[in-house]
Amino acid sequence: MPLPLIVGAVVLAGGAIGTAITVHRLKRPAKIILLGEGMSGKTTLLNTWQGRWDAPVHRTHPAGEFIGKIRLDTGKKILWIDKPLKFRNVKDFSGMDEILDASQNGVKAAQYILYLIKAPHLEADEEAPGASVPYERLTADVARIKRYITKVERVIFVVTFTDKDSRYDLLGSAAYLTRVRGQLSDLISMLNMREETRVVAGSLATLESAELLAGEVIQAML
Numbered sequence: 001m002p003l004p005l006i007v008g009a010v011v012l013a014g015g016a017i018g019t020a021i022t023v024h025r026l027k028r029p030a031k032i033i034l035l036g037e038g039m040s041g042k043t044t045l046l047n048t049w050q051g052r053w054d055a056p057v058h059r060t061h062p063a064g065e066f067i068g069k070i071r072l073d074t075g076k077k078i079l080w081i082d083k084p085l086k087f088r089n090v091k092d093f094s095g096m097d098e099i100l101d102a103s104q105n106g107v108k109a110a111q112y113i114l115y116l117i118k119a120p121h122l123e124a125d126e127e128a129p130g131a132s133v134p135y136e137r138l139t140a141d142v143a144r145i146k147r148y149i150t151k152v153e154r155v156i157f158v159v160t161f162t163d164k165d166s167r168y169d170l171l172g173s174a175a176y177l178t179r180v181r182g183q184l185s186d187l188i189s190m191l192n193m194r195e196e197t198r199v200v201a202g203s204l205a206t207l208e209s210a211e212l213l214a215g216e217v218i219q220a221m222l
Helices: 016-027 042-049 097-102 104-109 119-125 133-148 166-171 173-183 185-191 207-221
Strands: 008-011 030-036 064-073 078-092 112-118 154-160 197-201
Touching (some): 016 064, 030 104, 042 207, 112 119, 119 133, 119 154, 119 166, 119 173, 133 185, 154 207, 166 173, 173 185, 173 197, 185 197
Parallel strands (some): 008 064
Antiparallel strands (some): 064 078
């Protein structure tokens, strides 16, 4: 299987010592847990990182470890840094206690938690903010994630299927991201990790859009 090229970019303003520290940090393995309800795009996102976006999607599967590449601009030259990505777990997450509790060891060990959210759920929630069934489920999931996290460096909410949210084309990517970040504000506050939490949004419908979203997720981890 070919190594994936993950489009992550870091621009560094500093001398040789700063470059050495940054390279060391970027080379550290990233322990990741990937969560989200069924059919939220977890397997497609994994396939995109592994260079096989168009592989058949049957169900969530273990991902193991693979290598990504991060682009580092030192101001003098461009370096490409190999970064091991270790997926401890990939779970269909739901508000059911028994499923969440079965994931707690993976959440506790993770440095990065990626939680996928379907954009159409957020669009539907605008009619009654915070009251829709999908949003209640998100609230339950986030409450349990907060209970389990111990070593996490960053939580990333990944909004998928923006191609099925009519607001995306209407607002444009920047304004849309602001809109959904606002919708998730209460959940981010619940985690009590506002500075460590990121929101990205995109589509997995085409190879181009999937690669863009996969790259933005990596950017959010840096």
